[in-house]
Amino acid sequence: MRRVPHAIALLLLSLSLAACAGGEAVRAEADASVAVEAPAEPAAPEPTADEQEPAASEPTQAELDYAAIYGGQAYDPVADPSLPPPAELPESYDPWEPLNRRVHRFNNAVDRYVASPLAHAYVEVVPRPVRLGVRNFFSNLGQPVNALNSLLQGKPKEAGQAIARFLLNTTLGVGGIFDPATAADLPRSSEDFGQTLGKWGWRESRYVELPLFGPRTVRDVFGLVGDAPLSPLRQVEEDTVRVFAQGLQLVDVRTQLFAVDSMREGAADDYALVRDAWLQRRNYQIAGDELPEDESLPDYLREDINNPTVPVDALPVLPSGN
Secondary structure, X not given: OOOOXXXXXXXXXXXXXXXXXXXXXXHHHHHHHHHHHOOOOOOOOOOOOOOOOOOOOOOOHHHXXXXXHHOOOOOOOXXXXXXXXXXXXXXXXXXXXXXXXXXXXXXXXXXXXXXXXHHHHHHHHOOHHHHHHHHHHHHHXXXXXXXXXXXXXXXXXXXXXXXXXXXXXXXXXXXOOOOHHHHOOOOOOOOOHHHHHHHOOOXXXXXXXXXXXXXXXXXXXXXXXXXXXXXXXXXXXXHHHHHHHHHHHHHHHHHHOHHHHHHHHOOOOHHHHHHHHHHHHHHHHHHXXXXXXXXXXXXXXXXXXXXXXXXXXXOOOOOOOO
């Protein structure tokens, strides 16, 4: 075998090393050119102090303020133990609600298409002094029933005032058209046999809405039957006169309800509003004198003039056999 001279071997080794170095240089230069040509991505801005989210373990300023006021109690926005308990309204005893709601829709239809138009026409046609005289007349007719029920409830003073109102308004008030009894400081009250049954112990009674007669309880239905024999209008034998008087009284009652119509317009559940307000007021009529003053009803529920009910006088009279 032929040997390569020593000088030639050194020359070949230097050429190979140079080739390797040249290749590395070319690759480094290519990488540098790529780095120069590629656009640099902008660095994300650091969040400011206001934008930095508090650490989960650190309380917020609102929590610190709450702790400073309430002594370091943990604040729960869903159930705050430091708040007073919500007011609990008494539940209405209404096991016949599905049936009552159907009757309520029927009564609303009758009111919308018959009673309310008649009442508005009555207000537009009849002058206010005449309407006031009509209202005084029918109110005076109810005083004997009021006096008897006041006596049955153990209220002799109220019974005497009702009799005095009836006598004074019937004589000096020209049959009750005028109201001199109010000027004589004789207070007006309204007692019926349904309230008397409540005073005698029948406090809880299921709610029922009667066709045309509106909100009642079973107790008050029996009260209507008890008051009916004493109704003055039902004693009128002339059918034409009696029916006209009953109709006029119903129209007058509907005009008194104008004050609460605006409250019912925006109600989400008109039936529940009427039921709960009527029961609340009825319970107050029965037990109002036993409650402290801070638990009394507001004036708009306590006043009879804004919360009338269809009177017992409106009960139809069965024709006689003659």
